[in-house]
Amino acid sequence: MSRPDWIALDWGTTHLRAWAMSASGTVLDERVSDRGMGRLDPDEFEPVLREACADWLGEGGVPMIACGMVGARQGWAEAAYAPVPCPPLSPALTAVPGRLDAWIIPGLSQSDPADVMRGEETQIAGFLALNPGWDGVLCLPGSHSKWAHVSAGEVVSFRSFMTGELFAALSAHTVLRHSIPAEGWDEAAFDAGVAETLSRPERLAAALFTIRAADILHGQDGAQARSRLSGLLIGAELAAAKPYWLGQQIGVIGAGGLASLYVRALGAQGAPATQANATAATLAGLTAAWKKRTQA
Amino acid sequence: MSRPDWIALDWGTTHLRAWAMSASGTVLDERVSDRGMGRLDPDEFEPVLREACADWLGEGGVPMIACGMVGARQGWAEAAYAPVPCPPLSPALTAVPGRLDAWIIPGLSQSDPADVMRGEETQIAGFLALNPGWDGVLCLPGSHSKWAHVSAGEVVSFRSFMTGELFAALSAHTVLRHSIPAEGWDEAAFDAGVAETLSRPERLAAALFTIRAADILHGQDGAQARSRLSGLLIGAELAAAKPYWLGQQIGVIGAGGLASLYVRALGAQGAPATQANATAATLAGLTAAWKKRTQA
Incomplete structure (x- = not known):
């Protein structure tokens, strides 16, 4: 080499x-x-x-x-942190x-509502480098999912959601740990969970314990329980992020499974989203930063 | 003795x-x-x-x-479990x-939505023994808060909320642990948190990360952060439980601090609630069971 x-x-x-x-x-x-x-x-x-x-x-x-x-x-x-609105790089x-x-x-910061990101700004820059002139909303699912409104090459505003970390904390450190296995998937249970909290977000607080109770009373299947929890949390995120994605062009940046779930959930709402590879976006963003630096 | x-x-x-x-x-x-x-x-x-x-x-x-x-x-x-509707004992x-x-x-169970309780049924029985003929809604705050609709001496329906366990898991097992101290209280931050999620429950998902970001960006006081998290979660519970308490006679069964927070939050919504001592209710319920048994 x-x-x-x-x-x-x-x-x-x-x-x-x-x-x-x-x-x-x-x-x-x-x-x-x-x-x-x-x-x-x-x-x-x-x-x-x-x-x-x-x-x-x-x-x-x-x-x-x-x-x-x-x-x-x-x-x-x-x-x-660079305060938004500003270019991602x-x-x-x-x-x-x-x-x-x-x-x-x-990273980028936003004063009110208070918010920060580190790393995602590079993926956003990379996505824009790969899709020049793109305007719309970018969703970056993860431990702390980010939604960013991007226009004219700038990040206008963004919000973070602790969805991934909530899933991990609920399934490992609450009574739900007895009912949520480490593996297993049930698409119908995921879809139903998303639909429930997306249309009635106030139900999240009450819906969580039903996962445990349905196991105790009806012996609910573990894969169903796990998928339902994921769906309830992603549905709640989509409900909160609705002012971001409704009627917008949407890109979901993420590797494989998790990002696909977001694309699927958005699609069920009549909101088609483009999925982009996270590693490719990161690398394109780092490359854009390198070029900027050598040209400066 | x-x-x-x-x-x-x-x-x-x-x-x-x-x-x-x-x-x-x-x-x-x-x-x-x-x-x-x-x-x-x-x-x-x-x-x-x-x-x-x-x-x-x-x-x-x-x-x-x-x-x-x-x-x-x-x-x-x-x-x-005894399935509701039924007397608490x-x-x-x-x-x-x-x-x-x-x-x-x-304990008591409910088939749909799936729910269970163990211990709270005794407190409900005790509350009814201490307040004969009482009809309305009982709230029992805790790790898994319960809301029970009580009429004519029976528990008609109930719902559980993982509010206490969510607070514990979020403040110990997520990024919020860096911003939530073990002690400290700020009433205004609690009230604002309750108001935010009670009126706009879909915001809970987005509001959680702002606690961390406000600390990073503005050095938010720990007591404020802790009280805000508590307020956001209790507000979300009250929003979900609104079909239970709206326009009803409300009793909150609980020891000291936590139950007082619920009474305070309900009061701010124009919903006055009576607070009852949890230990007294438990003991009255156990006594009612003893009497029933010896009379049988």
């Missing part, structure tokens, strides 16, 4: 993803490790990165562009102190 | 509360231990109880009436196999 012109990094709480890149944006090599920023002390970032990319770095300094929670206050170097990247030629893409 | 005529037991998941009682319903002695049924194997119940009440039991058998999760399938002896108590003269009050 020829020496990369730069290195792209997606450094989140749980994982570090690295790509060796050519100047033109071709991927020469890639790797993933579980050295997420959530497990690292401040002085561990540089050694971890040097070890992960030793063969790419060689003797000299290869420029690096990073996005994700690595830019948080508890991360490698704090990259101050802030013009100024944050230089990481130390001997590496490393730069972090700042 | 004279030997009790019977022993009243409130045996829940986390605690065992026992009272030495006279035939007329006077409390002669009482004690609490942390030997809740959640920590006991099936063969531990009898020894634990013998140890906890050794001086009350003496040589001979003293009758015992128990309520709570002790009657669950994983408890001491399963007391099958089922005519038939469940005898515990073994050498103690012990009886368990069955």
Whole structure:
């Protein structure tokens, strides 16, 4: 492999993803490790990165562009949030102190309602790079799902939903843990759950315990219980995000299963959505940041 | 102390509360231990109880009436649910196999929407014993809050809300743990949270993450964050339970702080509620069951 012109990094709480890149944006090599920023002390970032990319770095300094929670206050170097409305890629990247030629893409913030994102701004930038001139709403499902209103190349506003983390906390740390298995899927139960809270969001609070009670009383199937919980929570998210997606062009950025569920749920509401690959969007966003930096 | 005529037991998941009682319903002695049924194997119940009440039991058998999760399938002896509509105290108590003269009050179940309660039926019976002829709605706040429609001495229907457990799971097992302290209270933040989700329940999903973001961006005070989360969740419960309480006579059964919050939130909606002491209601319910049994 020829020496990369730069290195792209997606450094989140749980994982570090690295790509060796050519100047033109071709991927020469890639790797993933579980050295997420959530497990690292401040002085561990540089050694971890040097070890992960030793063969790419060689003797000299290869420029690096990073996005994700690595830019948080508890991360490698704090990259101050850029307040919306603004383009997803802030013009100024944050230089990481130390001997590496490393730069972090700042996250975005919104003052009222208070909201923040780190990493998703890069995926939004990548989506826009892959779909020039695109206007509408982007949904990025995950632990903290984001909905962003994008117009004329800027993020106008956005909202976060703790849907993924709620699912995890409810199924592991409440009485529902006795009724929610780790695996199993039932499409009809998911669809019914979505329909219930999307049309009557106030019912979420009452609907959760029925999952446990239906198991106790009627021996409800575990796959049904799991899918129903997922549907109830995604339905509640879609109800809250309705001012975002109603009548808009919608893009869902996400890997496989979870994003497909959002596309399916939106489709059932007569709101067709385009699904985009999350990794491709991240890489396109990092590449856009690299090009901006070299052109600056 | 004279030997009790019977022993009243409130045996829940986390605690065992026992009272030495006279035939007329006077409390002669009482004690609490942390030997809740959640920590006991099936063969531990009898020894634990013998140890906890050794001086009350003496040589001979003293009758015992128990309520709570002790009657669950994983408890001491399963007391099958009585389906609503029915009086809160089922005519038939469940005898515990073994050498103690012990009886368990069955919980209540509802087929559709699926729901169950264990322990609250005794508090409802006690409330009705203390307030004869009372018709209306009873709210029993807790890990799994219950709302019960009571008419002509029967529980007509009821719904459970995982509000207390949601608060615990969100503040301990999600990103909100960084922003929610264990203590601290801000009444205005609570009131605002209740008002927000009670009027717009679909906003709950979006409002949760703002607690974290307001901390990151504006350094939101911890007491405010904690009170806001509580308000958002109780507001969502009240929104879902509105068909229960709107225009009804309301009683809130609960100890101190948490029940007061419900009374406060309902009052702000122009729905005055009477607060009743939970322990007094439990004891009155166990006494009503004892009397029924001795008269039978």
